[in-house]
Amino acid sequence: MSSVDLDALYQEIILDHYRNPHHAGLRDPYEAEVHHVNPTCGDEITLRVHLSGDGRTVEDVSYDAEGCSISQAAASVMADLVIGQPVDEAMTAHEAFLELMQGRGQVEPDEEVLEDGIAFAGVAKFPARVKCALLAWMAWKDATAQVLNGAPADQGGSDA
Amino acid sequence: MTSTSVPVSELAGLLPGLEVIRKDFPILERRLADDLPLVYLDSANTSQKPQVVIDTMVDHLERHNANVARAMHQLGAESSAAFEGARDKVARFLNAPSRDEVIFTKNASEALNLVANTMAWAGPLQVGKGDRVVITEMEHHSNIVPWQLLCERVGAELRWFGLTDDGLLDLSNIDEVLTPNTKVVSLTWVSNMLGTVNPVAEVARRAHEVGAVVVVDASQAAPQLPVDVQKVQGVDSCIDFLAFTGHKVTGPTGIGVLWGRQDLLDQLPPFLGGGEMIATVAMERSTYAPVPHKFEAGTPPIVEAVGLGAAVDYLSEIGLDRIHEHEQAITGYLLEGLATVSGLRVLGPTDVTQRGGAVSFELEGVHPHDVAQVLDMRGIAVRAGHHCAKPAHKRYGVQSSTRASSYLYTTPAEVDALIEGLEYTKRYFKVGHEKGGTR
Numbered sequence: 001m002s003s004v005d006l007d008a009l010y011q012e013i014i015l016d017h018y019r020n021p022h023h024a025g026l027r028d029p030y031e032a033e034v035h036h037v038n039p040t041c042g043d044e045i046t047l048r049v050h051l052s053g054d055g056r057t058v059e060d061v062s063y064d065a066e067g068c069s070i071s072q073a074a075a076s077v078m079a080d081l082v083i084g085q086p087v088d089e090a091m092t093a094h095e096a097f098l099e100l101m102q103g104r105g106q107v108e109p110d111e112e113v114l115e116d117g118i119a120f121a122g123v124a125k126f127p128a129r130v131k132c133a134l135l136a137w138m139a140w141k142d143a144t145a146q147v148l149n150g151a152p153a154d155q156g157g158s159d160a
Numbered sequence: 161m162t163s164t165s166v167p168v169s170e171l172a173g174l175l176p177g178l179e180v181i182r183k184d185f186p187i188l189e190r191r192l193a194d195d196l197p198l199v200y201l202d203s204a205n206t207s208q209k210p211q212v213v214i215d216t217m218v219d220h221l222e223r224h225n226a227n228v229a230r231a232m233h234q235l236g237a238e239s240s241a242a243f244e245g246a247r248d249k250v251a252r253f254l255n256a257p258s259r260d261e262v263i264f265t266k267n268a269s270e271a272l273n274l275v276a277n278t279m280a281w282a283g284p285l286q287v288g289k290g291d292r293v294v295i296t297e298m299e300h301h302s303n304i305v306p307w308q309l310l311c312e313r314v315g316a317e318l319r320w321f322g323l324t325d326d327g328l329l330d331l332s333n334i335d336e337v338l339t340p341n342t343k344v345v346s347l348t349w350v351s352n353m354l355g356t357v358n359p360v361a362e363v364a365r366r367a368h369e370v371g372a373v374v375v376v377d378a379s380q381a382a383p384q385l386p387v388d389v390q391k392v393q394g395v396d397s398c399i400d401f402l403a404f405t406g407h408k409v410t411g412p413t414g415i416g417v418l419w420g421r422q423d424l425l426d427q428l429p430p431f432l433g434g435g436e437m438i439a440t441v442a443m444e445r446s447t448y449a450p451v452p453h454k455f456e457a458g459t460p461p462i463v464e465a466v467g468l469g470a471a472v473d474y475l476s477e478i479g480l481d482r483i484h485e486h487e488q489a490i491t492g493y494l495l496e497g498l499a500t501v502s503g504l505r506v507l508g509p510t511d512v513t514q515r516g517g518a519v520s521f522e523l524e525g526v527h528p529h530d531v532a533q534v535l536d537m538r539g540i541a542v543r544a545g546h547h548c549a550k551p552a553h554k555r556y557g558v559q560s561s562t563r564a565s566s567y568l569y570t571t572p573a574e575v576d577a578l579i580e581g582l583e584y585t586k587r588y589f590k591v592g593h594e595k596g597g598t599r
Contacts, residue, residue, distance in 0.1 A: 003194075006537045006588075010530075015589070041529060042546040042553075042560045066559050068529035069589075132529065 008122030009129070010069065017116065018069040023079035027062035032146040036139040038131050043067030045075060045136055049143040051087065058082045058090050061140060070120075070129050075136035077116045087144065093117070094137055101130045171572050173489030175482055182569050184210040184474075196539030199574045204352055204380060204518035204565030205543050206407045209471075213410060216470035220463050228462055229436060229453075243462050246469030247452070253472035254402070254419050255388040261425065263418040263452045264465050268379045269302040271403035271418035272346070274455060275375055276306035278428040279344065280313050285373060285427050289315035292342040294372070296321040296329055296358075297555055298351045301548040303377045307346060316343070321363075323555050327354045327508035334366055342372040349381035353549040353563070354508030355491075355515035357385075361395035368398070373424065375401040383409045383567065384487045384516055386480035389419050400424055406464065411471035415464035418455070425451045432457040475568075483568045487517040490566040490575065494519055497579040503592045504582065507556055518565035520547065523582065525591030528562040534585040540578055 026033075030048035037044050044067065050060040061083055065075045078097075082090035096113045097120070105125040109118040123133045175181055182188050185208045190198045200208060220242055226235035228243045244259075251259040265271040279287045287293060293307050297320050311318040319337050322330040329347075338345070345367035349360050364374040378387055382404035392398050401424070406415035420428075430437055430448050434457030439447040448454045475483060492512040498504055503524035509515045523531050532544035543563045546553050553559060564578055586592040 003537060006534065009533065010588070040545065042550065043529075044559070068527035070529070072527075126533070129529070129533070 005122065005125060009126060011119040011122065013116050013119035014069060014073040017073035017076040021065075021072055021076040023060075023062060023076065023083060024065070025062055026064050027060060030060070030062070032143040034139050034143045034146070036135055036142065038067070038071070038135050040131070041067075043071045043132060043135055045071070045139050047075075047136065047139040047143055049140065049147055051144070051147050055148055056087055058085050058087055058144075063136065063139075065136065067135065068129075068132055070123055071132040071135045074120065074133045077119070078136050078140060081115055081117060082140065087148075090144075091141075094141055097137055098134070100124060101133055171489050171493060173485040174572070175478070175486040175568060178486075178569070178571060181478070182571070184212070185569050186211055186214070188569060192539045193537075194539075199538075199540040199577045201564040201566060201570070201574065201578060202541045202543050203383070203567035203570070204408070204516075204563065206413070207383060207410045207567050208569065209412070210410055210474050212474050213412065213467050213470045217412065217463050217467040220466045225463075227459055239462060242466045242469075243460065246465040249469035249472050250417055253382075253387070253476060254417075255390055256419055257390060258422055260451050261419055261422050263420070263425070263455045264460050265403075265416040265418055265455075266414060266461065267407075267416035268377065268403045268405035269306075269416070271405075271416050272303055272375070272377065273306045274418055274431045275344075275346075275401050275403075275420070275428070276310045278431050279373075280310050281429045283427055283429050285343070285424065287311075287314050287316050287343045290341060291316045292319055292339055293317070294319050294321070294337055294342055294345045294367075296347045297323050298329070298354055298356065298358075298549065298552045299346075299348055300352050300377065300379065301550070302379075303346055303348060304551065307344070321347075323354075323552065327351075327356050327556075328514070329356070329358050329363070331359075331363070334363075338366055338370045338372065340370050342367070342370050344375060345372045346375035346377065348377040348379070350378075350385070350516040350518075351508065351549070351552070352380050352518060353520050353547045353552045353561070355518045355520070356508055357381075357515055359393070361393035361398045364392070364398040365395065373400045374398070376403070378402050378404040379408060380516055380518065383475075383483075384480075385484055406468040406471065409468070409471050410474060411468035412464045414461045415468045417468075420451075422451060425455070430457075431455050434458045436460075478568065486568055486570075487566060488512055490570050490572070491515065491517045491519065493572050494564060494566065494575045494578070497575050498582075501579060501582050501586075503586065507558065507561055517567065517570075518563055520561040520563040522558055522561055523585065523591075526585060526589045528560045530589065531562045531582070531585050534588055535578070535581045538577070538581045538584070540581050542578070 030050045033048045035046045045065040047063040061079045081093050100107050100109050109121050111118050120133050123129050187208050224238040226239040228240040247259050247262050251262045324330045350357050367374045376399050401420045403418050407413040437457040505522045507520045528544035545560050
């Protein structure tokens, strides 16, 4: 690995989000709360999802996360991307981000869909860090699925 | 590497001929990305392997491979001799009173699970409802979870010794913790996270006073301290079981060791059932082989055992006393270096005489993953995370840490490279009181 790769991993955008995470903290109201852990490194996130009454819009995502710069920044960027969006479009962004992360650096990210999320393109070259970038997204997907499937809010998620 | 390295002669206690010893480990010649030399500071995770271990294993596979104890041919005899010869070598390494007390397992986890599992079953050492099992808060998960499972299965109570603020075992409530119904006390000799060397003999003495069996996790001790199961920390016959793993003592993965006092091993029921562990088998019931084979069901990890035999002989030839002195010298130098890095906090004792060669630390403002990532870019391999010791991290209010760990091949120049790498990491993430902050 070279310093060029390192700078590609630690984009300024990522470090900015790490230092000043957007939408951090747990808020009411919410319909589902999950707790996800990356067991290999111990990164953790508690995440709440609040959808509109018809279940079509992501009204709010709030979270309490502890972990490395990549996992923290990913949570912040994700919250920016999905809050206020239709659930369908947020899912599309989730899939685009997943594809980017699993693309081993070969996938060209679409800024229209991923916005600041394109800064994570460099992470895909570091297999050990992909899980860090995906932690918040997986928690959000899990929590959203729980709301849509009508699971009670206090059941939480798995400890993966 | 760096220009500031201390000449070898200035650091007392280093292994003489360190450069020659380094040549025994071919991987230390590796160049990494950007043609950087490898600075391997992750030996508490797994040690590197000397050529003699690699050669011994290759020779066994090329020339002597056969199953052991069941093949009635020349190769079978050679393979059995090599495998049982490895048991003799390990017995010497531990100064075990009998070679039959050395049981080969897959790793230290399996060795500890062997004891914890068989104590759940009927027999003189059975742990039952209302009994107590005692561990410590600084254990590796492999010396926590098996005991939790045992306690859950039989309805026993799990208790543990806490830790003091400076990273030592808190034995202030030992009278309350060790009760007459305590059946097992299991503790690590050297902590993999804090580095702390525990007063094993003292705890063992107190445990024996209440009639408990004493199990010692020597995974971090066996690589760097002389281990004599008959005399631990100067006290005769004070422990009952001891586990360690091959890959941390310059041996291969896939092989671990459980040593146990023969009278206790005889009292434990078999662990896994299968070939080799039986005396005779009928459809209704079987009788079992004597130790060690009672606990070695199935074809064992033969070449791994042979490799481990070569590894412990290699270490013994250099001398565990001298390896320990080297580790103390390097660890002292590492602690001094880390003390110069502002915003860095060492977890565990900072007095080198109280600790082993694994040093975990926090760097203010930079997550351990990010520390490890930047160091890796400079060819420096450390571990980041909870090191399979989550409760110990929790005790000190940290989620994870970065750990640098040395071994007999580690040089002061490698420590210098780490310290420089940490300063670079701080500049990279623009933390601390450094001026500039360039990337």
